[in-house]
Amino acid sequence: MFSVTASVPASAIEIGSFDVATDDEDMRETLMQASLVVAAADNEQATPREVLAAATADYARLVRALYAMGYYSGVVNIKLDGREASAIPTFQVPASIGQATVTINPGPQFALGVAQIAPLAPGDTPPADFQPGQPARSTVLQETVDSGVSGWRNAGHAKVALSQQNVTANHAQNTLSVRLGLAPGPRVTFGKLVRTSDSDVRAERIARIAGFPEGTVFSPAELETMAKRLRRTGAFSSVSLTEADVLRNGDTLDVELALVDEKPRRFGFGAEISSFEGLTLSSFWMHRNLLGGAERLRIEGEMSGIGGQTGGIDYNLSGRLNSPAFFGTDTDGFVYGSISDEDEEFYNQQEALFGAGASRIFSDHLQAEAALELRYVKATDDFYGERTFFFLNAPVSATLDHRDDVLNPTTGYYLKAEAMPFVRLDDSDLGLRFYADGRIFRSVGEADNVVFAGRVQIGSTVGADLANLPPDFLFYSGGGGTVRGQPYQSLGVDLGGGTLSGGKSFVGLSGEVRASITDTIGLVGFADAGFVSADSLFADDGDWHAGAGVGLRYNTGIGPIRLDVAAPVGGDTGDGVQFYVGIGQSF
Template identity: 55%
Template sequence: MRIWSYKTLIFVVYALCWASGPAIAQDRVDFNVAGQDDDLKDALKGASLVLAAERDADKDTRDVFADALAEYGRLTQTLYANGYYGGVIRVRVDGREAAQIPVFEVPKTIGTIEVSVDPGRQFLFGTATAAPLAPGTDMPDEFRPNEPARSEVVQDAADAAVLGWRQAGHAKVDLAGQRVTANHANATLSASLRFAPGPKVRFGKLRQTTQSAVRPDRVARIAGFPTGQVYSPEDMQTVARRLRRTGAFSSVTLTEAENLGPGNTLDVGLALVDEEPRRFGAGAEYSTVEGFGLSAFWLHRNMFGGAERLRVDGDVKNIGSQHGGVDYHLGVRLDQPATFGPDTSAFVFAEVAYEDEPGYISRSANAGGGVKHIFSDTLKGELAAALLYSETTDALGDREFFLFTLPSSLTWDRRNNELDPTRGTFLKAEVIPFISLQDGGFGGWTLADARAYRGFGADDRFVLAGRAQVGTVLADDASDIPPDYLFYTGGGGTVRGQPYESLGIDAGGGEITGGQSFVTLSAELRTRITDKIGVVGFVDAGHVTADSLFDGVGDWHAGAGLGVRYKTPIGPLRLDVATPISGDTGDGIQIYIGIGQAF
């Protein structure tokens, strides 16, 4: 014979009571809070389940009544969180107290739910103590006498004390005792927390508990687990980040052993879930002047079983362009993580390109290798050595270049979202020293790209975004500079509203060449209209000069316009309409379509 629990019988009775008729949700909710604390009122309304149910047309009456019963606990927690421990909560369903309605007499229809809250007096801390504390522990300022006795503050204090001991190497710290007493007569709360730090702990061994297509020796090398060092929660996070950033794993979980080993050492379990090894992607852009641009990539995340990443990129640009011809590019790059330590990887690359630009035609091949170092979560750098060969045709005629280069870059990325940032900054500096293997001429190419984002309004509804690009190329002899190292402005990546690479240096005979220095400035005001749709107003300006370090003759031009953004999981779809506002390099309306913000 099956024996049913009390809760199961109640559920069955509750379900049978509703089997015979339709369920119609409530029409109205009256929600009232006594007192003058507007912040408390907002918090209670935000926590209310019945108010949320009123806005949810899909909920039936059974769900709404369940919400009414749960309302007492939900609002009580909110009162405690705000320091109110003597409140009175009433929830009436068509005039009847919800808590007093038997479960087998639940109404089939609900007209009105009335919620009334009398929070009473706000309690203050009478005493607030936590001991012992690790040196340098940062306790909440609110955890002290005569401050509002919010329950969240007590929890924050306990968490801060535990974190302090763990950061000091005491991984097994425990809250050994707590005493929290409310005095309703004088509206005070006394909280006393007592901790048992336990011994100082050192890291033991990293024990992989799951199988992976990445070899165990490579997993250990990438993780860089600090065996023998004093325990630190930050070191645990660093190990997890190193493994995640390879892209080879969809899940990385570190679990501390329950018991300490010999010499107060702490082993850590590592559970890995492999990511799908292969990935393919494609993109497209369109401009009325530049034409279509198509791009695609193929990626392998674990090429040789050591989390090596092989990526092949190809693109075709300026299809149907009104200025210049079609450009082609094909590149391949192989990265091996943790080649020279857990934060330093090595890479090799090769690429070929054909560029038919307004100022030149270039056929080039480039190959080399280098290292990449991760300094922090926001700062990384690369240093490489490469050989570049190119055949070019420009205003100076047909030329060949065979260069040894040292491309390097430093990237500082503090944006809150790479695809659609609303706050933060981005700075990338690139430098390419080069020397000609034909005649010994030498020089250097530099480019800095700085961006800043500032959101304001509710949930960053408005975003002010700015960008500046500054570049210059120096050489012992200007003829040693390949045409594709020179700078132009105009088009979607620099000055919208102006034709693609329309601003350069007049070479006579109706031809232009690139300048040795340039600067572009862009500003956008982005406004979110709905959760999916946004509008953008923007202005761009560009300046190109003939010589290095902005010496010699030069000109400015600018463009401005409006755009629409539609949010998707892979970034916003972008439609920009722009027109020139200064300069003599173009006229008419330009339209740009792509994926992702302009910058």
């Protein structure tokens, strides 16, 4: 027998005992968690009426918990101050209740004697636990019904129903015979999409974004995909798709759509600081339904290098207008532009660009985009002097994201690859810039409280000489995005005379061990390394440098606040300690 006694203030009920006739610790824990009386003992404000109501409800709750574990002959007794709770009249609640005792005899566990469900959809099979000799858990029976219904719905039979449910318990043999019958109904096709709510987004745009497949065979997965398409526009706070109760002529199924518009405007800001790069301030303003077609306009501004040692202050202002389903369902159109002024230690660059393109969502994890853009750059440095560039670029990128959380991933992986063919319109140079960023995450430990994270960055620019490329087409290493502990952009190509240029090839490696100390506090150990080469595709030896350090994380629930402290451990590009503060993991 098992007994638990909890001492609580005199104004609260006391659990005198919670006895279960078993040695199964998991069963005891499950039953105690299911008990409302146990919960009432933790509430000092519980009144006698509330305690009696909890005890009365516990009979059914505890029996259901026993059924879920396969025990169908259990006996439950609940006494309040020595009286069986079920015998206390509802309208004669005692003035006070001081103690509750719970006694449970689960009896033997039942096994499945007969386990039948028919008919099943072609190729469908019942769950492995639904077969004679297996424990007769009620949860398995429900899982079997749900699986059978899902099988027929996935085959287009939207109105499948449970037509037979014959469950017989043999208490002499401790077996449960289960015979289940399904009525698949007709194979149906999608009918009409019927809006049942108003929206500021135009009706034809809603239909185009949702991509309702009128006339095709019914599919529950297609319904979920339509809901996702509408949600990811950001224009709606609620999306609900409901199947009509009755089929129309020709076995067609109408679907009702109810939408609640999101607030159209949103504003946000962020900040990040490091000891060498200084303070970075950023902000954005967004309109979710600019032209009545769920278009999303986002304008962003950033100031970086404030109080840093990397030159002057950098400024960037950018905007992007995205039109969902502009080229068809799952294919958006967008236009974008930006102006920037970078005042770095070894160069100064002003840039303006404008572009347009399309993005395609292939699945929940894979998307790609392509664009054409015009870019004007004016760059000045001590080695080459003042130069101007006028480019026509064709950036293409693809992103594969299987992380469990964007700001604080613990499992999964992420890969983004970018390729940008370019041609100078004010000269004859043409070439290609390539960059890829891969990340992987693995959690270990009983509570997955230790995470190993790794990152590889690789990039190269081919087809033009260093002198004919602007600084942002080249690669540097050092700082928060590449090698922590090394000064920002401290590794590049030495042009002599104290002048540093970016390289045409780059490799970055990062590794972290993230350990959760409490629900909110975590510690991180990390090491980073970077390599920069003057030539395309790593044709020369280049130079390496590395950094390592420790970090502290404070989990806010929407992402951790990050503090990293690092120092150089390889190379000759810096010394001393650097620190970095931001929101979200470093990668």
